[in-house]
Amino acid sequence: MAGDKMKRFGMVLGTATMLAGTAQAQQSLLPADIVPETQDAPAAPAAPRIQVPTVPVPSPAAQRPLPKLSGEQAALLAQLLGKDTNEQGLRFSGRAAPAPADNDALVRAALDHAHAVRAGRLDTADFQADWALRPQPYDPYPSFVQAVQADRLGQWFAELPPPWAGYEGLRKGLATYRGIAAKGGWKAIPAGPDMGMGAKGARVAALRERLAIEDSAVSATGATYDEGLRTAVQRAQRRYGLNPTGVVSTGTLAALNVPVATRVRQIMANMERWRWLPSELPKDRIQVNIAAAVMTVFEGDQPVMSMKAVTGKPGGGETPMLSSSIHSVVLNPPWNVPAGIAKRELFPKGMGYLKANGFRVIGEGPDARLQQASGDTSALGRFKFDFDNPFAVYLHDTPAKGGFSRFDRLASHGCIRLEKPNALAKRLLRDVPEWNEAAIDELTTTSTKTVRARLNTPVAVYLLYWTAFASGNGQINFRDDPYGWDAKLADKIENRSAVQTQVASR
Template identity: 35%
Template sequence: MQIERRPLLAAALALVAAPASAQVAPRGVQPINLPVAAQQGAAPGFAPLPATDALLRLVDRLLRLEEDGLDPRHYGIPDSALAASDPASYRTGLHAASAAALSDLLLGRVRDMPGRPDLRRDHSALDVQAWLTELATTPDPAALIDRAALRPQGAAALKAELARQRQIAATPFSPIPGETTIDPGMVDPLRVPLLRARIAVEDPVLAAAPDAGALYDPVLEEAVRRWQGDNGLQVDGRVGRITIGLLNRPLTARVDQLRVALDMRRAAAPPPAERRVEVNVPDYRLQVMEGDREILSMAVIVGRPDRATPMMAVRLTALQFNPPWGVPERNAREDLLPRFRRDPQAMMERGFRVFTVVGGERMEIDPRTIDWSSINGRRFPYFVRQDAGDSSALGRLKFIMPNNEDIFLHDTPDRHLFRRPDRAFSSGCIRLAEPNQLMAVLLENTPGWNLPRAERALASRSTSVISLGRSLPVRLHYNTVMVEAGGRVRIRPDIYRLDAAYARAMATAPRPLVAGLARQVAR
């Protein structure tokens, strides 16, 4: 929204900007000046609001908080008509709105998000009172708000992308029906024109190209490939169920992702100086970092949406060679039961063993003797373990980081899955593309161990565990928006809907600061 700089508003703001002694307050209203921080214990002084032009810029800037991902309606910006009818109340309301907006720009609209231990903020590093004092004394408060809005890392690039996505989201489109794949070269008089129109909303090259009508032509295929690459999908030009699902999602979803990305970066704590493991779950990427320096990076597989990897901050303490897998009850019930029903012999050949408890003792049962068809999917009465081996779900390495969710990092025999750009396939744990490289980094500070000795331990096929000489912090975090070199913004799908939940929290976050500041100013 832009403020209309009508002469009437300018005249009203001129009245508000005038010194208190020069104001003619409405009957029953005392003129109020904005307080300045007390100096050396002296009584607070008073400073007039800035001149009319600066006030116009301030009101205009508050009404443009959308460009920062904030909603101007949350800040109680006083109506311009109040400037003429009640200058004192207008001054109080305008300062309170400005202070609340400044506070959110500095500290984040959402100060605390339950279930998100991955969010690292350091509010103590910001002297918010100094900013509020400057707001009360500066001749150009709009410039101060601009400065606060650009504090987060990558804020300029994120704001530019937010403006672009808002413009895209304003363009209506019709959903693409059906889930069957649309292949290059196909003729589909219903879905191909809808696909072309949808991609053209964000692809100016396609929008300017000749319309091939119902034919899925090479120009449209190239545009689809660009779109798939930008959205972290398999770049093959085939428009299947996953691509159609993302194309049909509301365009406002990416607007919200950018708003969340800006807010999460506000008051973000600086990265720890010590060596650490960072796993960005929706980006399917693990990094070993030391300060700002990247030591190692690799692709990972994370939990699928119905078995989401939990966000957490823990420490990696031990390494297990040739680990067996104690299958969780849910995995046994939902994943293994159908396979036991089909072919229990094949399950035995893959190293799966079945146990029951008799007289308080665990006893092994031959899975070929069990009537698997009589077992329902609601309760699994056995314990299942998979022995270490080439076909083990955990591969040859398990990285132990104690936590209540039984989440760990591990190797995997399913190497082909790392070729896919979308890699949410696990039951919650993190599968590593290059587990041996992570092992080598961890052994650097483990006395008596080096890479050759570890490789011998792996080759022995015996299960063993070593404690690391120095545990490493591990953070499983959720960041769908990355600012890359040159300011390019890359947006990953919100696979667990955590950005959507954060956006809802931004809409409902209480702000007692507004009322508190209004009372403070009025005293």
């Protein structure tokens, strides 16, 4: 069962993340477009229509008889706990606390470990509001008791991790990067001018040495920047989500100089996020990788469409992690401007600006709000994809198309702008007879009338934050941690592991 799921879901995370950038991979990085703040399009604040679920925190051992282990079972359990804590990334050091010698404490430690591996290490208090993707309930007690009775603790442990190849790829990657750390990691490449074809000297030698640690195809010796080194730099740039120019400039140097300890913590954080996913994902779904700013459509568990996106900017505009279902496509949507954006960014520009850009003022005084008329110049463009969530975020079109040419595409107030919303709308509505492709084109090109087109079958949507993932060959790819969530989550995993170790040992 786990093998089938791993084959279906496989390494499509990395594939889907890179699909949207393939056509542009060889282009030079275009100058960053200056996108007016009014081009963003979150909905107006409203009362949440759904509640963010709380984290299920079962008390697996409370007031329930704990099985008595044989001497062989106790020894095996202690061995498995130490090994598995290392492999599953529940401690930064990779070293588990000594296993309790007392039977009940050892069983409690095993139950706590099982819950952490299957449903995540975090407790309710550890989640911040915009980490709204929460694990499903899981109680390890019944299966543990059965495993003890049947003397199959080894198999029970093996079946605990999430059944996804993406998780397994990170687990293997964690071992690789811990091995690199154990050997001393890598040295930072000294700052200096850009390095490209023909460059020579100590910095080129340092570059070779650094690349060879992650890329076995690179010769670690030599001080000349030749064609082989250029292609190795391009491979590294693709792994880091950078423009593959083959020239080592500031951005590439910064990515290469991230310490290996930070990469280990980054993998730990992403493994935890995998544990928040259900053991079964809808075969038809939409996934957004917030950190990479890419949207992918899955049908029958296979990626069938991928496009660039623009996601929330750090420092107040972060796109939340969540799961929901798209229930309708709004054609020619108006933009109900959130009060904060209207106050900070639009009202100060004056009535002349507002009128020229299709805004109308609704109400008077401090309660006045803004609405931008639908049409080609609307911040929402011609399409809006609605799904219930307590953050009033959604997917939408945008007239600011230049933003998709950038490699750094975190620029919105939280909503997700799409590169090809027309194609997505037609795909989602293809089984709604009145909204065939011709009807969609006619309404969105010849009219500004707002119409809500409901899907016959809602489509699951997942907003995810992946900054580390394995490609098909097992190579770990990294992205920036623009929101600083990796470091924060890794700290929480470590702290909660320490607390739970103390609790289980009592």
